[in-house]
Amino acid sequence: MKYKYIIPYVMCFLFVNQITYTQDLKKAISKIDAYHKELSNSFQKQNSKNFTENDLKNWVITSEHISSTSGVHHLYYRQTYNGIEIYGAEASIHIAPNGNVISKNNGFISSLEEKIVGGKTPSLNPLNAVMAAASISKYKISESLKILDVVDTKNHEFIVSKGGISSSEIPVKLMYQQNKKGEVVLVWNLSIDDLQGQNWFSYRINATTGELVDKIDWQVNCNLGDNHDHNHETENSTSVPSKVYEVVTMEKSLEEYYALLGGSYRVYAMPVESPNHGSRTLVTGVENLTASPFGWHDTNGSPGVEYTFSRGNNVYAYDDIANTNNPGSTANGGGSLNFDFPINTTWSAGNRSLPAAITNLFYWSNIIHDVVYQYGFDEASGNFQQNNYGKGGSQNDYVRAEAQDGVGTCNANFATPADGSLPRMQMFVCNSRDGDLDNAVIVHEYGHGISTRLTGGRLNSGCLSNLEQMGEGWSDYYGLLLTMKTGDTGPASRGIGTWLVGQAGNGPGIREFPYSTNMAINSHTYIRTQTAVAPHGVGSVWAMMLWEMTWGLIDQYGFDTDIYNGTGGNNISLSLVTEALKLQPCSPGFVSGRDAILAADIALYNGANQCIIWDAFAKRGLGFSATQGSTNSNADNIQAFDLPPTSFSAPTSFCVTETIQTGLSGGMPAGGVYSGPGVTDDGNGSTYSFDPFTAGEGSHTIIYISNCGGSASDSTLVTAAPAAPAITNDSFCAGDSVTLTATPNDTNNTIEWYDTANGGNLLFTGNSYTFSPSGTTSVYAEEVLSPIPVSVTVSHSNSQDIGNGSVACGAGNGAHTTSSYWRVFNLSGDFGITDDFNILQVQFGLQSISANFTATVRLHSLSGALNTSNLTLLASQTVLITPSNNGTVVSVPISVAIPAGTIVVMEVFTPAQSGRLFMMGSNPNGETSSSYISAVDCSINQPSSLASIGFPNIHYVMNIIGEGFVSNPCTGLRAEATAMADNVPPIAIAQDFTVFLDTNGQATVSSSNINNGSSDNCGIASMAVSPNFFNCAAIGNQVVTLTVTDTQGNINTAQANVTVLDNIMPSIGTLSNQTITGNINCQATLANYTSLISATDNCGTPTITQNPLAGTLITGTTTITLTATDASGNFNTTTFDVIIEDTTNPTINAIADQTVNGDASCQGSVADYTSLAVVSD
Known part of the structure; x- marks a missing residue:
């Protein structure tokens, strides 16, 4: 079994058990970032309480929901330290559907780190x-x-x-x-x-x-019959793990199921308060199908009842006579759900009439649930239901209504744990009266559950334990409202709890006074809370104020008997009070409760009822100047009967070209009428529209007339947008800076430079903009009108904003040496002054003095946390104050210029008088119900006791008056200025070039071969030639292009002729000498020897020729020349010899025998006969 702690942990952005259906989850996620930013911004504005950045950024969300009646998104936070939650350090922010902040409350601890004492890890388990x-x-x-x-x-x-x-x-x-x-x-x-x-x-x-x-x-025991008090408790109980039910899709309409769901109940039906006020009746069809769509006896969200006795989705009613806190007997209506039982209104132990009493308790517990559901106490906000039917919140927390509880007598209580845990109502008997028949007391007790669940969020049940909390008042109020009837009047006397304590129906009830708008019957005013017993006496004063307000609304709108859907003053009152519970802070006081109702009126009714609300509260001492002091005390408040002064703050200025401005407000109190040039009142008492074009240029007065009486006015300035400024362009080379200049139409105006024609990023402020662009760049110059000076009074009207510092005395003369009491003015955060500010004077309220004395005002700037080491003196002024200034606001001229964003600390003190140092400020304990003068005895250097000194209307005044500036709303036309990157092409000059092919038949050229003195003003980045590669096919004249690129990428070209030549001769082989046989004539024909040899060339195959040519008749030895010639005419030769060989013998003719005469010796000489021979070959 899982258990839920009374203050459950919830990590940031994780809504554990808080959003149980997709639609709300998506809405929450889509808005939550903006809300968290608003949280930090809003709480930072309270820096006068010395908050540091860490104080405001460390928190968890405890709960959140969107109100079903107002649409306001309520978010509740708790401060953390090192991830651990801080009990009682609560905050909240409440955002209207239009995004406006309706209310914000900050109960975080300031300067938290400095206040941490002791170990940071537990020694105890x-x-x-x-x-x-x-x-x-x-x-x-x-x-x-x-x-x-x-x-x-x-x-x-x-x-x-x-x-x-x-x-x-x-x-x-x-x-x-x-x-x-x-x-x-x-x-x-x-x-x-x-x-x-x-x-x-x-x-x-x-x-x-x-x-x-x-x-x-959490359980306070008081006897109603004795001190006219009763007890209430806030319970931390066990819870059953919640099942998230889907929204049921029904086949029939609710009306068709109604007969199956409804019961009959004989009860003292609403609005009958008790047996003293009417008889019982048998009622049927009383279940409200919006609040209880499956009737009062369903728990599973399907047609048909789960229980035929006094139990259902909203309540389980039973007796606890034995005081076991466990169910005793119930009222059983059987299958027909007929709860009709006899009753004896004179209670005794022997005649308890339990079924009838339990039926009445069951009926009224369901009635309250259904009624307040219409006013926003629903599943998402933390109401009491077993099954939430998929509508958000945590379930399994029906009310355990214990009749005739044996724990006590003449009393009643209601225990309210966090959402998702079971609450418990205990009704007692008192002598012969049964509290289960006193319907105002039943509603009262249930009212504790309402106020506890709604104040501080549904998962925080600890927000109504402070002394000034008004829990008893809200409970009386709900009891009164649900038992109102036609014919009732405000001045009539209305006692509460009359039946239970044995009084007649017109008895005074259990409070000090019965409730009545007649001051002679009920004289309660705010000051009564100082001596009233808390919480019941304090609560009764609050209930009287709410009763007063209710009758003011009824006087205006009438009384409507339709408690569920009516539009009467009683319905409006219930709406306001219930919604205000969500808006008020944890540990509220009367002022914060009143302000929450005023905020609820704005959220629900556009502020239509502000005057009625103020009239009611002012009548009872909770007027405009009332202060609640510390809500942990009910003895430090100051009452006031004044109404808020009518005030109006108009927007400072508009541009004449702007469209009609809608939803404007600013009049206080709300509920008035706006008029003026260009003004159209919206008729809702809250807003108006303004058309700058209709109003025209100039200053226009807008008047606000409050329905509460009185009027106020303020002016709005309509200005015209300036024309586009005159600009100068410039050009640049890469890497250089460029300066663009714009000249405003009015020298009092300034120039802002942007990167787009509309919107975009602000680049520079000034007439000349110097930058280093990477390429051609356009920027846009806009003339900005001078800020509009406005007179500003920066006023802290809340005395809680006074900071408490240290006190020290000088060297025996009472001189002021360290800061004592001061007030912080965060001009930007608190008052929206984002520009420079000129302080012209300061003001402070003076209570009472009996002799002349001087007061010194010091202005400091604050950097960091609020302590003396972070203060820098800006200016100091001393003035003489006389008793004639008593009860007035003292003005002190003091001039100092404050740079934008400065946080100013104002300090007022007096020099030593009679050994004492007097300072204006608040109680060191933080109790700020009135202003104080602190007397410090320098001999002991300790603050003495502090005394309140009256004049509640002026005691809290500490103002800064000066001249501020607001931005002019007119947006001038933008002029485009261009930083033009250099766009002048370079000068390209080319020259012709001859290139020779290499042995591979290739050749290349470079830009240096072709360039003939190209140039550029920004420098040449690169040059290239194309084509730059040649082969044998390109032999001859080729046109090439020289491309020159400068540093800005500008390009120019020039052409040139490249002559491609081949001067490489072919390579040819060799042949050996050739021998051939000649013919009979020793001749031979020369063969073709070109095929017997090979030749190569870098550009293809060369042609081989032979000399002498083939076919030539040769004899003897002939030298042959072979020539290889390429396409370019380059040639190479080789030679060899061809030799003719003769193999035919020659022929010779016969010569006749010759006779030679011999000599004497018979010898003769052979003659030469060769000449006789004929030889051929």
Whole structure:
């Protein structure tokens, strides 16, 4: 089983058990970032309380929802330190559907880091903490303590066993809390519901020492018949894990199912208050199908009832006579749901009429649920239902309505844990009267559940424990409203709880006075809370104020008997009060409660009822000048009966070209009429529209007449947009800077430079803009009108804004040496003054003096946290003050120029008089119900007791008056100025060139071969020639292009002729000499020898020729020349010899025999006969 702690942990942006249906989740996610920014911005404006950045950025969301009646998005936050939540440090912000902030509340601790004291990790474990709490309350632990469940390790959240001291398991969670000394210490937060049912203590046990830091009894026991008080409790109970039900799609209409869902109940039906005020009637069809779509006896969201007795989705009614806090008997209506039982209104132990009493309690508990559902107390906001039917919030928290509870008598209570945990109502008997028949008391008790769940968010049940909280008042109020009837009047006397305490129907009731708008019957005013018993006496004063307001609304709108859908003053009152509960801060006081109702009126009715609301509260001392002081005290307030002065603040200026401005406001109090040039009142008492064009150029007065009486006016300036300024362009080379200049039409105006023609980014402010563009760039010059001077009074009208500093005395003469009391003016954050500001004078309220004295005003600038080391003196002025200034606002001329964004600290003090130093400021304890003069005895250097000194209307005044400036709304036309990158092409000059092919038949040229002195003003980045490669096919004259590119990318070209030549001769082989046989004539024909040899060339195959040519008749030896010639005429030769060989013998003719005469010796001589021979070959 899982358990839910009373203050559950919720991490940022994770809405655990808070948004259970997709539509709301998407809405939340889409808006949450903007809201968180608004949270920080809004809370930072309260820097006068010395908040640091870390103070405001560390928080968790505890709950959020969108109001079903107003559409306001309510978000609730808790401050953290090192991820651990700080008990009681609560904040909230409330955003209207149009995005406007309706209300914001900051209860965070300022300068948190400085206030952390003690260990940052617990020395005690959860069981030690429970034992320490038991010891403090003298509970005897009779069962062993053990941890049943670790709910969350990261956030140190545990469930501890009952230990014989608690009726339910004990939730324990590690937190921080600020103690009465202002220190923030680590604590274990736990609660124990004692077995006797007399107390439900919530403890904060120091996690280091085990000492008690804080203890609150959520159950206050008072006897109605004695002090006319009663008890109420805030319970931290066990919860069942929530099942998220889908929205049921029904086959039939609700009306068709109605007969199956509805019951019959014999009761003192609404608006009958008790048996003293009317009889019982048998009612049927009383279930409201908007609030209880499946009737009062359904829990599963399907047609048909789950229970035929007094139990259903909204309430489980039973008796607890035995005081066991467990269900006893119920009222059983059977299958027909007929709850018609006899009754004896004179109660006795022997004649309790339990079925009838339980039926009445069941009926009224459901009636309250259904009625307040119409006014915004629904599932998403944390109402009480077993099944939320997929509509948001946490479920499993129907009301346990215990009739004739045995825990006490003449009393009643309502226990309200966080959403998702079961609440409990306990009704008692008182002598012979049964509280279950006193319907105003039933509503009253249920009202505690309403106010607890709605104040501070549905998951925070600890926001109504401060002394000035008005819980009892809201409960009386709901009891009164739901029992109003036709014929009632405001001046009539209305007692509350008359039946229970044995009075007649027209009895005075249980409060000091019955409720009546007649001051002679009920004289309550705000000051009564100072001495009234808290919480009931305090609450009754608040209830009287709400009653006064209700009758003011009824006087205006009438009384409507339709409590669900009516439009009467009573309906409006219920809407305002219920919505205001969501808007007010945790631990509210009367002023914050009043302001929440005023804000609710703006959210719900556009402020139509502001005058009625102010009249009612002012009549009872909660007028405009009333102050509540600390809400932890009910003795420090100041009442006032004045109405708010009529005021109006118009927008400073518009541009004549702007469209009609709608939804403008500014008149206070709301509910008036606006008029003036170009003004159209919207007729809703809240807003108007303004047409600058219709009004025309110039200053126009807008008048606001309040329905409360009085009027106010303010002026709006309509200006004309300036024409585009005159500009000069410029050009540049890459890497250079360029300066563009714009001349405004009016020398009093300035020039702003942007990167786009509309919108865009601001680049520079000034007439000349110098930059280094990477390429051609256009920028846009806009003439900006001079800021409009406005007279401004910066006023802190809340005395809580006075800071408390240290006090020191000088060397025996009472001189002021360190800051004492000051007030912080965050001009930008608090007042929207974002430009320079000239302070001309300051003001402070003077209460009463008996002799002349001087006062010194000092103005400091603040940097960082609010302490003397972060203050820098800007100006100081001393003035003489006389008793004639008593009760007035003292003006002190002081001139100082404040740069934009400066946080100014104003300090007022007097020099020593009679050994004392007097200073204006607030109580050092932070109780700021009135202004104080602090007397410091320099001999002991300690502040003496502080005394309030009256004049409530002026005591809080500390103003700064000066001249501020607001931006002129007119946007001038923009002129385009261009930084032109150089666009002049370079000068390209080319020359012809001859190139020879290489042995591979290739050749290239470069830009250097072709360039003949190209140039550029910004420099040449590159040159290229094309084509730059040649082969044999390109032999001859080729045209090439020289491309020249400068540093800006500009290009120019020139052409040239490239002559491609081949001067490489071919290569040819060789042949050996050839021998051939000649013919008979020794001749031979020369063969073709070119095929016997090869030749190559760099440009193709050369041609081979032979000389002598083939076929030539040759003889003997002939030299042959072979020539290889390429296409370019280049040639090469080789030679060899051809030799003719003769193989035919020659022929010779025969010569006749010759006779030779011999000589004497018979010898003769042979003659030469060769000449005789004929030889051929």
